[in-house]
Amino acid sequence: MELENKRESKVISKNIDVFYGDKQALFGIDLEIYKNEVTALIGPSGCGKSTFLRCINRMNDVIDICKITGEIEIDNFNIYKPDVDVVRLREKVGMVFQKPNPFPKSIYDNIAYGPSIHGIAKDKNEMDHIVETSLQKAALWNEVKDRLHEPGTGLSGGQQQRLCIARAISINPEIILMDEPCSALDPIATAKIEELIDSLKRSFTIVIVTHSMSQAARVSQRTGFFHLGKLIEMGETEKIFKNPNNTMTQDYITGRFG
Amino acid sequence: MNKELRRKKRYQAEKRFQLYGIIAISLALFFVGLLVFKVFSDGTSAFSRTMIKLDVTFDANKLGITNVNDKDEVDNADYYTLIYEEFIKSYPFSNREEEKQIIKLLSPDYEFEAKNYFLKNKDQLNKTVTLLLTASDDFDQLHKGNFPRDIPEDRRRLSNYQLKIYDQFLKDGKVEKIFNNYLFSKGDSRDPELAGFGGAILGSLFTILICLLISFPIALAAAVYLEEFAPKNKLTDLIEININNLAAVPSIVFGLLGLGILLNVFELPRSTPLVGGIALSLMTLPRIIIPARASLKAVPPSIREGALAMGASKVQTVFHHVVPLAMPGTLSGTIIGLAQALGETAPLLLIGMVAFVVELPGSPMDPSASLPVQVYLWSESAERGFVEKTSATIMMLLGFLIVMNSLAVYARQKFEKKWN
Numbered sequence: 261m262e263l264e265n266k267r268e269s270k271v272i273s274k275n276i277d278v279f280y281g282d283k284q285a286l287f288g289i290d291l292e293i294y295k296n297e298v299t300a301l302i303g304p305s306g307c308g309k310s311t312f313l314r315c316i317n318r319m320n321d322v323i324d325i326c327k328i329t330g331e332i333e334i335d336n337f338n339i340y341k342p343d344v345d346v347v348r349l350r351e352k353v354g355m356v357f358q359k360p361n362p363f364p365k366s367i368y369d370n371i372a373y374g375p376s377i378h379g380i381a382k383d384k385n386e387m388d389h390i391v392e393t394s395l396q397k398a399a400l401w402n403e404v405k406d407r408l409h410e411p412g413t414g415l416s417g418g419q420q421q422r423l424c425i426a427r428a429i430s431i432n433p434e435i436i437l438m439d440e441p442c443s444a445l446d447p448i449a450t451a452k453i454e455e456l457i458d459s460l461k462r463s464f465t466i467v468i469v470t471h472s473m474s475q476a477a478r479v480s481q482r483t484g485f486f487h488l489g490k491l492i493e494m495g496e497t498e499k500i501f502k503n504p505n506n507t508m509t510q511d512y513i514t515g516r517f518g
Numbered sequence: 519m520n521k522e523l524r525r526k527k528r529y530q531a532e533k534r535f536q537l538y539g540i541i542a543i544s545l546a547l548f549f550v551g552l553l554v555f556k557v558f559s560d561g562t563s564a565f566s567r568t569m570i571k572l573d574v575t576f577d578a579n580k581l582g583i584t585n586v587n588d589k590d591e592v593d594n595a596d597y598y599t600l601i602y603e604e605f606i607k608s609y610p611f612s613n614r615e616e617e618k619q620i621i622k623l624l625s626p627d628y629e630f631e632a633k634n635y636f637l638k639n640k641d642q643l644n645k646t647v648t649l650l651l652t653a654s655d656d657f658d659q660l661h662k663g664n665f666p667r668d669i670p671e672d673r674r675r676l677s678n679y680q681l682k683i684y685d686q687f688l689k690d691g692k693v694e695k696i697f698n699n700y701l702f703s704k705g706d707s708r709d710p711e712l713a714g715f716g717g718a719i720l721g722s723l724f725t726i727l728i729c730l731l732i733s734f735p736i737a738l739a740a741a742v743y744l745e746e747f748a749p750k751n752k753l754t755d756l757i758e759i760n761i762n763n764l765a766a767v768p769s770i771v772f773g774l775l776g777l778g779i780l781l782n783v784f785e786l787p788r789s790t791p792l793v794g795g796i797a798l799s800l801m802t803l804p805r806i807i808i809p810a811r812a813s814l815k816a817v818p819p820s821i822r823e824g825a826l827a828m829g830a831s832k833v834q835t836v837f838h839h840v841v842p843l844a845m846p847g848t849l850s851g852t853i854i855g856l857a858q859a860l861g862e863t864a865p866l867l868l869i870g871m872v873a874f875v876v877e878l879p880g881s882p883m884d885p886s887a888s889l890p891v892q893v894y895l896w897s898e899s900a901e902r903g904f905v906e907k908t909s910a911t912i913m914m915l916l917g918f919l920i921v922m923n924s925l926a927v928y929a930r931q932k933f934e935k936k937w938n
Contacts, residue, residue: 317827351829355823364843373825373830377830378829431829
């Protein structure tokens with residue numbers, strides 16, 4: 261357990277409850293996410309893993325009937341304090357969605373949107389530079405460098421998803437949340453995204469929600485298993501997949517339910 | 519066997535249903551065709567005007583002009599007598615009554631037509647030129663073949679003597695049909711041959727412009743607020759229901775409102791496109807808000823989430839992403855709303871845009887007619903010349919509506935195509 265000591269906590273969730281109207285979606289979630297690692301959240305449909313992911317950048321705020329209690333600390337700062345600026349928070353915590361959702365603008369404008377609203381680039385040259393490096397980091401640059409001003413919606417599904425990843429990293433966040441980023445993609449595109457996730461963890465902390473257990477096993481260092489709104493078990497990916505503590509985890513992983 | 523029978527019945531039902539559909543469409547097309555045929559057969563002749571040729575010498579003595587460059591003298595010269603005397607010479611007459619009948623074949627505007635010609639061609643002083651003078655309405659209709667010659671003389675607007683003159687003129691090649699530019703350039707007139715819908719077109723354009731300027735920004739702001747920002751509660755539900763109700767309010771009610779509030783309380787100028795535009799914008803507002811909200815609702819939530827996740831604020835999300843995407847639908851809704859306003863008559867009648875206006879309006883603050891009201895006004899006139907002009911105005915109105923509706927379709931397709 262030498263490795264454990266070097267790890268640094270990035271996100272700590274303390275007793276998070278989420279309610280949609282009268283229905284409780286999450287029950288007292290306590291977990292820890294480490295810096296520069298990929299943490300996978302798995303579980304059957306409707307288990308609350310996406311709901312939890314959206315708590316980390318407060319995307320649930322958009323839903324009127326959603327109520328959240330508990331604390332999530334990022335770098336020891338509770339993001340559910342009343343005076344927290346969600347705009348600042350989301351600058352720090354980027355998100356990639358299940359279905360690729362590039363803006364109906366050019367590839368260039370898709371990337372430039374974040375930096376321009378946050379005033380990151382001082383001039384056109386700097387913006388060009390941000391666009392280029394973001395696309396390079398997302399392994400998309402070589403495919404699109406000759407058509408930066410064509411619509412982002414004209415790319416293939418896998419390219420669109422990498423465009424969304426490039427868009428998320430353009431404002432240089434610390435954490436990237438990915439909500440089933442490969443569920444709408446074919447196996448080749450999925451392999452590319454997984455490769456990308458692996459390389460991105462050097463600069464970012466990544467939390468990925470996935471339906472595919474093999475994907476969780478391939479890309480993540482730690483895995484959390486959710487069931488019916490509860491975190492059943494969380495630990496090293498290898499341990500969760502080879503020798504889980506909980507029988508329910510065991511059953512899910514071996515495909516007996518889910 | 520039973521199965522066989524049922525299948526047969528099913529096919530029959532299908533055929534029957536198709537037949538109903540074809541009958542319905544044919545009926546609809548028949549009525550549209552009837553309308554178009556009626557309007558065109560009545561209206562096309564309004565686009566031409568009958569002229570009578572007259573050889574005139576711009577005699578300096580008769581006109582009383584000593585110096586052509588004296589503006590005052592040229593302006594006040596006696597063109598009336600010049601043309602009058604020259605024209606009655608074109609056919610022999612034996613008494614005062616016949617003389618009157620001759621001059622009545624000319625439109626009363628001949629004095630100004632001669633003057634306008636001379637003002638442009640001052641070098642023609644003391645020279646003889648062939649003028650084309652507008653014929654009177656009855657002469658015009660006679661030439662267009664709309665005048666019944668075979669009914670008894672005492673029930674005709676043209677006497678046998680006048681008909682004889684017409685036949686003589688025709689034989690001498692003195693009658694000519696030209697394109698009726700008066701129709702587009704003039705306002706209303708008591709004389710059909712001098713009336714045009716130029717004033718009505720300008721009035722309609724000013725009205726629609728005012729209506730657009732008022733209703734579009736308000737409707738867009740209301741739609742965006744209600745759809746994107748307003749909390750969902752009883753009050754917003756009530757507002758929503760009332761917007762839908764407002765869209766169903768008979769338009770004449772808005773006319774009463776315009777009369778009671780705009781004219782009587784705020785004392786805005788009567789009969790003007792300004793007041794008409796304001797009254798119509800009240801009517802147009804809900805008709806823009808409803809499609810605008812529908813198009814805002816149709817913007818996929820994934821776009822909103824994408825923008826919010828990038829750290830855009832709610833207002834930035836709405837104005838950078840949602841509103842631009844909803845624009846094609848909103849614009850086509852706006853254009854269709856304006857097209858409805860363009861054809862609206864009742865509210866304009868109440869705020870006095872039904873006045874007889876000869877002058878072309880120079881601004882939305884001038885009294886003016888509008889196309890649908892012009893149709894209403896002319897359709898009440900007995901002269902045959904106004905009948906064809908009524909149809910011509912309807913053609914104009916339909917033309918505007920077709921253009922606007924095509925524009926709506928174009929706007930929607932053009933901007934939506936871009937990204938799909």
